[in-house]
Structures are given as C-alpha cells and as structure tokens.
Amino acid sequence: MPSDLPNVNERPSHEKPIEEIKFWNDPAKRAMLFQILLVLVLGTFVWFIGSNTLNNLEQRGITTGFGFLNQEAGFGIPLSLIEYAETSSYGRTFFVGLLNTVLVSVLGIIAATILGFILGVARLSDNWLIAKLSALYIETFRNIPLLLQIFFWYFAVLRSLPSPRQSIEFLGSYLNIRGLSMPAPVAEPGFHFVWIALGVAIVASWLVTKWAHKRQDETGQIFPTPWVVTGLIIGLPLLAFLVTGAPLSLDHPELRGFNFRGGMTIIPEFVALWLALTIYTAAFIAETVRGGILAVPHGQIEAASALGLPKTRTLRLIVIPQAMRVIIPPLTSQYLNLTKNSSLATAIGYPDLVSVFAGTTLNQTGQAIEIISMTMAVYLTLSILTSLFMNWYNKRVALIER
Amino acid sequence: MKYELQPTLPPPPNTIGVVGWARKHLFNGPFNSIATILLAWLAVTLLIPVIDWVFISANWSGTTRDACTGEGACWVFIGQRIDQFLYGFYPREETWRLDLSFVLLLALILWLAIPKLPAKGWAAVLTLIVYPIVAFYLLTGGAFGLVAVDTHEWGGLSLTLVLAVVGMVASLPLGILLALGRQSDMPIVKSLSVIYIEIWRGVPLITVLFMASVMLPLFFPEGMNFDKLLRALIGITLFQSAYMAEVIRGGLQAIPKGQYEAADALGLGYWQKMILIILPQALKMMIPGIVNTFIALFKDTSLVLIIGLFDLLAIVQAATNDPRWIGYATEGYVFVAFVFWLFCFSMSRYSQHLEKRLQTGHGNRA
Numbered sequence: 001m002p003s004d005l006p007n008v009n010e011r012p013s014h015e016k017p018i019e020e021i022k023f024w025n026d027p028a029k030r031a032m033l034f035q036i037l038l039v040l041v042l043g044t045f046v047w048f049i050g051s052n053t054l055n056n057l058e059q060r061g062i063t064t065g066f067g068f069l070n071q072e073a074g075f076g077i078p079l080s081l082i083e084y085a086e087t088s089s090y091g092r093t094f095f096v097g098l099l100n101t102v103l104v105s106v107l108g109i110i111a112a113t114i115l116g117f118i119l120g121v122a123r124l125s126d127n128w129l130i131a132k133l134s135a136l137y138i139e140t141f142r143n144i145p146l147l148l149q150i151f152f153w154y155f156a157v158l159r160s161l162p163s164p165r166q167s168i169e170f171l172g173s174y175l176n177i178r179g180l181s182m183p184a185p186v187a188e189p190g191f192h193f194v195w196i197a198l199g200v201a202i203v204a205s206w207l208v209t210k211w212a213h214k215r216q217d218e219t220g221q222i223f224p225t226p227w228v229v230t231g232l233i234i235g236l237p238l239l240a241f242l243v244t245g246a247p248l249s250l251d252h253p254e255l256r257g258f259n260f261r262g263g264m265t266i267i268p269e270f271v272a273l274w275l276a277l278t279i280y281t282a283a284f285i286a287e288t289v290r291g292g293i294l295a296v297p298h299g300q301i302e303a304a305s306a307l308g309l310p311k312t313r314t315l316r317l318i319v320i321p322q323a324m325r326v327i328i329p330p331l332t333s334q335y336l337n338l339t340k341n342s343s344l345a346t347a348i349g350y351p352d353l354v355s356v357f358a359g360t361t362l363n364q365t366g367q368a369i370e371i372i373s374m375t376m377a378v379y380l381t382l383s384i385l386t387s388l389f390m391n392w393y394n395k396r397v398a399l400i401e402r
Numbered sequence: 403m404k405y406e407l408q409p410t411l412p413p414p415p416n417t418i419g420v421v422g423w424a425r426k427h428l429f430n431g432p433f434n435s436i437a438t439i440l441l442a443w444l445a446v447t448l449l450i451p452v453i454d455w456v457f458i459s460a461n462w463s464g465t466t467r468d469a470c471t472g473e474g475a476c477w478v479f480i481g482q483r484i485d486q487f488l489y490g491f492y493p494r495e496e497t498w499r500l501d502l503s504f505v506l507l508l509a510l511i512l513w514l515a516i517p518k519l520p521a522k523g524w525a526a527v528l529t530l531i532v533y534p535i536v537a538f539y540l541l542t543g544g545a546f547g548l549v550a551v552d553t554h555e556w557g558g559l560s561l562t563l564v565l566a567v568v569g570m571v572a573s574l575p576l577g578i579l580l581a582l583g584r585q586s587d588m589p590i591v592k593s594l595s596v597i598y599i600e601i602w603r604g605v606p607l608i609t610v611l612f613m614a615s616v617m618l619p620l621f622f623p624e625g626m627n628f629d630k631l632l633r634a635l636i637g638i639t640l641f642q643s644a645y646m647a648e649v650i651r652g653g654l655q656a657i658p659k660g661q662y663e664a665a666d667a668l669g670l671g672y673w674q675k676m677i678l679i680i681l682p683q684a685l686k687m688m689i690p691g692i693v694n695t696f697i698a699l700f701k702d703t704s705l706v707l708i709i710g711l712f713d714l715l716a717i718v719q720a721a722t723n724d725p726r727w728i729g730y731a732t733e734g735y736v737f738v739a740f741v742f743w744l745f746c747f748s749m750s751r752y753s754q755h756l757e758k759r760l761q762t763g764h765g766n767r768a
C-alpha cells in the first residue's frame with residue numbers, strides 16, 4: 001500500500017475556521033455583477049450610437065420626427081386598394097404599401113396552402129409516378145432562391161408578352177405586357193340580396209352541422225353534412241341572384257391609345273410576385289404536410305380499420321386531426337415567411353410596403369431612421385401576433401396526458 | 403408414393419417483374435390508373451420541349467449571338483461570360499487567388515465532413531480561425547506581395563460564396579453566445595437575448611440590408627466609412643446569428659438534463675461545463691440544423707443585389723441587359739438556378755444523411 005495516501009481513519013480537523021466565500025466566488029453575486037457590467041456596456045454603446053446619429057443628422061440638415069408623414073408625397077403608385085393620388089401625404093403611402101403587402105400575402109397564403117397540401121399528400125401517394133413528380137417539384141423549387149424565381153416570372157415570362165395592341169384575347173380579357181385586363185363585375189341595385197342570402201346560408205350551415213352532430217350522438221345515424229353545407233353555400237346565393245334578375249353587369253376593358261381603359265387590370269408585378277411566392281412556399285408547405293402525416297403512428301390507422309371505419313372517415317377523423325397538431329406550428333411560420341418574403345417586391349417594383357415606403361418615400365424624404373423603424377415595426381408586430389397565436393394553439397391542442 | 407417436397411410454384415406472372423411492379427405502383431385501382439395515364443401524358447408533353455430546348459436544339463459553341471441559330475437555348479451567352487459570372491470584375495491575372503481560397507475551403511470542409519478522416523478538432527480550428535485570416539489576405543491582398551483588390555471589383559459566384567461563408571462563420575460564435583444567453587438564469591441576460599433574437603427573426607432580411615446600407619453610416623462618427631460589402635456582411639451576420647441561436651438552443655435542449663447535473667456534481671464552472679460537456683455534444687446534434695440555415699442563407703445572399711452588390715444573380719441580371727445579348731434572359735436565369743440548385747440540393751442531401759446517421763446514435767431524440 002502506497003504510504004502517501006491520506007489516512008482515512010484520521011478525521012479532518014475542524015480547527016481552521018471556514019473562510020468566508022469571496023464575493024467573486026459567489027454565483028449569485030457574480031451574476032449580479034456581470035449583468036450590471038453588461039447593462040453598462042450596452043448603455044454606453046447605445047449612447048455612442050445615439051449621439052453619433054444625432055450629430056450626423058444635424059450635419060446633413062435632416063430634422064428628426066414624424067412630421068414628414070403629413071407632407072405631400074407627389075408620386076404615383078400603380079396599385080392601391082384605398083383612395084390615393086399624387087397629392088396624398090407620405091403617411092398615406094404607408095397604408096397603401098401596407099395594404100398591398102397584405103393583399104399579395106393573403107392571396108399567396110391561400111394559393112400556397114392549397115398547392116402545398118396537394119403536393120404533400122401526393123408525395124406520400126402509393127402511385128409511384130405521382131409521388132416522384134411531387135418530389136421533383138419540391139426538390140426543384142425549394143432549392144432555387146425566391147428572388148431568382150420572381151425575376152424569372154417577371155423578366156423572362158411576363159416581359160415577353162405582346163404589347164397592348166397585339167394582346168392575346170380570350171373570354172373578353174386581354175393579356176399583354178401591361179398585365180391582364182379583365183371585365184370588372186359591377187353590382188347593380190338589388191345585388192345586396194345575394195350577400196344577404198350568403199349570410200343566411202352560412203348561419204343555416206352552422207345550424208345544420210350542430211343538429212347533425214346531436215343526431216349522430218343520439219341515434220348513431222350519419223347525416224351527409226358536407227354535401228348539404230356545400231349546397232347551401234352555393235345554392236342560396238345563386239337562387240337569390242337568379243330571383244332578383246341577375247343584378248350584375250360587366251365593365252369591359254377597351255383599347256384606347258396605347259393602353260386599356262375600364263374593366264380591371266391585374267398588373268404583371270403582382271402576378272410575378274404572387275406566382276413566385278406561391279410556388280416557392282408551396283414546396284415548403286408540402287414538406288411540412290408530409291412530416292405531419294408521417295408523424296401519425298401507423299397503429300392509429302390500423303386501430304381505425306380494426307374498428308371498421310372506412311378509409312375516408314379514417315382520414316377525416318383519425319389522421320387529419322392528429323396530423324394538424326404537428327402541421328400547424330410550422331405552417332404558421334411558413335405563412336410568416338411568405339409575408340416577410342413578399343418584401344422582395346421591391347426588386348421588380350410591385351408597390352408593397354418596402355418598395356413604396358422604405359423605397360420611394362425614404363429616397364424622397366431621407367428620414368431613414370423613422371421609415372426603417374416603422375417598416376420593421378410592421379413586420380415585427382405581425383411576427384409577434386403569429387407567435388402569440390402559436391402559443392395559444394399549442395396550449396389548446398397539447399396532449400392531455402393521464 | 404412420393405416423399406420428396408414438391409418444388410415451390412413461381413408466383414403468378416402478373417405480380418412479379420415489370421408488370422407486377424407497374425400493377426402495384428401505377429395501376430392499383432381505377433383512380434390511380436387514370437391519374438397515372440394523365441400525369442404521364444402531362445409530364446411527357448411538358449418535359450420533351452424542355453429537354454429539347456436545353457440539350458437537343460441548343461447552341462453550345464461560338465463567340466457571338468450569330469452562333470445561336472437553333473430554336474433551343476443559347477448557351478454561348480453563358481460560355482462567353484462564364485469568367486465574369488464566376489469572378490465578377492476581379493482582375494483576370496489574380497483570379498488564382500479566388501480559386502485557391504475556395505479549393506482550400508473545399509478541402510477543409512471535406513476533412514470535416516468525411517467521417518473516416520482523423521483530427522476533427524484541428525480541422526475545426528483551421529476552418530473557423532486560421533482559414534478566415536488566410537482567405538482575407540488572399541482575397542483583399544495588399545500584403546505579402548499580393549496586389550490589393552478593392553471590394554468593388556468582387557462579384558459573381560465568388561461574392562455569393564464570400565457572403566454566405568463569412569455570414570455563417572461570423573454568426574456561429576454570436577449565435578452560441580445568444581443561445582447560451584437565452585438559456586441563462588440571469589434575468590437581464592436572458593431577456594436581452596430573447597429581445598435580440600425575436601427582433602431579428604421577425605423582420606425580413608431586405609429591411610435589415612436596407613438598414614445596414616442606410617442607417618449604419620449614421621451610427622458611427624464622421625469619417626468612419628464602411629464599404630458596401632462590409633455593411634452587407636454586418637447586416638447578414640446580425641440577422642443570421644439570431645437564426646443560428648435558435649438552432650443551437652434546439653441542440654442545447656436536446657442534451658439530457660443528467661449531463662448538466664453530472665457536470666455540476668463534478669464541480670465544473672459554467673464555462674467548463676459548457677465548453678467541455680454540453681457544447682461538444684450539442685454541436686454534433688445541431689449540424690443538420692446548421693446546414694439547413696446555411697442553405698437558407700445561401701439562397702438569401704441573392705438579396706444583396708437590392709443594395710447594389712453584384713452577386714451571381716445580379717451579375718447575370720446585368721448581363722442580360724447587355725445590348726449584344728438581349729433576349730437571352732431565360733438562359734441566364736436557368737444557369738443561375740442550376741448553380742444555386744446544385745449547391746442547395748447537395749447540402750440538403752448531406753444534412754438528411756447526417757440526420758439519419760445521428761438518429762441511430764442518440765436514442766433520446768424522439
């Protein structure tokens with residue numbers, strides 16, 4: 001036995017008083033000190049940046065503040081959902097841009113969701129060809145930058161359309177380099193009955209659904225709810241439309257000089273952006289959907305068939321509700337991505353928030369700090385709202401384990 | 403009387419071979435049969451013109467647009483400009499420096515990626531610390547007898563790679579600090595990290611680039627000028643570090659709690675615990691996630707064209723406006739798309755492969 005080992009039988013002496021813990025060895029005090037230092041360093045940095053910025057702005061003769069929002073903008077915007085003229089204020093350009101962002105995002109989200117769900121399910125199909133084609137689509141479009149896709153649709157496809165005089169004509173619409181001019185529906189007096197009928201149909205569908213559930217709970221009989229609801233929603237407004245004597249007229253576009261007047265025109269910038277956003281995001285949504293469906297354990301499907309549920313009801317009652325739990329969180333973040341990506345509009349001149357407000361308005365007024373902050377605040381608000389929704393949803397659908 | 407076992411009969415002919423495969427995978431049921439026929443017809447009618455345009459009737463050789471006579475693509479345009487697309491306006495006699503730095507990078511990445519090669523730690527140190535310094539002097543020059551090349555002359559694919567690689571390497575340490583901050587017990591550190599991460603993740607990269615190009619010069623004293631490339635790099639790094647932080651946080655959370663507790667029980671301090679125990683395990687699990695964010699960053703670098711840098715997409719876009727080559731925009735875009743696709747697809751395959759390999763090693767990852 002080596003002799004240099006301490007003798008275990010000898011008790012350690014307690015004669016030496018235990019030293020006070022030095023404050024730099026006390027984790028709590030150390031954490032406090034570190035945080036105070038961090039705040040000091042950050043504060044100095046912010047102060048340094050702030051004072052530099054004020055100095056620089058003063059030297060360039062730029063006044064700070066939001067007063068510029070009331071000045072006259074003096075530039076035109078090709079697409080606006082609200083009343084806008086060159087005499088409108090810079091503040092109004094903000095809302096025009098914001099609404100255009102919302103427009104392309106909402107339409108993009110709808111189209112990408114439909115396309116993405118179809119592709120995601122198709123990739124899991126038993127049919128070899130369907131699965132492979134879907135995989136080919138996803139792997140191609142997911143790996144090409146969105147900006148390039150926007151450029152392709154805008155510069156290579158839509159720019160090669162003919163001039164207004166040589167427009168491609170179909171169904172009373174004209175397709176040319178300036179966009180797609182279509183007949184615009186104009187509501188005549190009496191059209192509001194159709195809206196009322198639609199409202200009635202929605203309320204009736206809700207009542208029917210409730211009643212059908214109750215009946216199924218009591219008697220076990222299944223009511224063909226989807227068919228009845230579809231019939232109501234389409235049929236009632238159609239009936240009202242026909243009874244009131246089709247109160248809808250069309251405003252046809254006409255060629256005057258070099259361009260079309262009247263009707264409604266979808267500008268090519270919108271089409272290019274919308275197409276690219278839809279095609280790109282659909283590839284990501286498809287992968288999300290596939291992941292969600294694969295996450296449903298196979299035992300669930302086997303158990304459903306053991307209970308004797310037919311295939312469609314297995315899908316509707318067993319697979320989809322469980323898959324949605326997995327799909328929805330990444331899906332909302334894809335929606336958020338699409339909204340943020342719509343800011344690429346500025347590269348082709350679609351008048352969205354970044355293009356109009358952080359582009360033209362910024363260049364004209366030079367109020368960089370205010371404008372960039374306002375723009376960032378809009379996107380930030382959207383993203384915070386989305387994450388609040390996601391937290392709420394996750395809590396709602398969380399598995400309650402016994 | 404027979405006592406030998408009868409030989410097994412062959413399976414019915416329509417369940418084996420090509421016919422059996424087609425019956426099982428293409429024509430099982432009326433719906434699938436109709437879908438197969440429709441889609442096959444659609445694919446053939448769409449793909450044949452594309453293949454014809456890209457390969458069969460395309461023009462491959464020549465020097466001017468007169469060489470493009472066929473109905474197909476005019477690859478002469480790409481061939482004539484390939485130097486510019488790859489190197490931008492970098493002086494032609496100096497392009498070996500770009501080549502050398504990317505070959506070095508490729509060698510280092512292969513060393514890191516191929517499991518059989520030894521001394522991964524040294525490879526990581528070389529890649530993350532030594533290589534950036536070497537590459538910086540190789541690319542900018544102005545020292546060791548190399549001619550100085552201004553960043554205005556950078557462009558093309560090499561600029562895209564510089565943006566992506568620098569953005570990645572620079573955001574890694576920042577991302578690690580932010581992820582640790584978000585997991586920290588210190589309330590101020592934690593809330594500052596959360597605010598930073600959520601702000602950058604909440605805004606589009608384009609506004610970040612706008613901010614970097616318009617607001618950054620205002621933030622620093624007069625006379626302190628950043629060039630355009632540096633401003634874009636700062637913007638990209640700040641943006642990317644927030645995404646990186648979230649990937650790393652995922653890795654940190656996947657480490658079993660026992661590892662933290664064991665490190666505490668051994669009396670390791672915070673940094674010893676993190677550097678010796680947690681991060682080496684977490685980083686390994688995070689590689690697929692890191693590769694995925696790298697793919698996103700690589701695609702996003704194309705946005706720098708909006709603030710006036712000539713990356714691959716921007717330089718091709720500019721070339722399609724050249725009067726000598728007008729009308730060949732599609733060829734240009736197809737070329738760029740192919741280059742991006744090649745990089746992104748191979749990286750995503752690698753990350754999928756890693757995910758599979760890691761999953762067998764770590765049972766605790768559901």
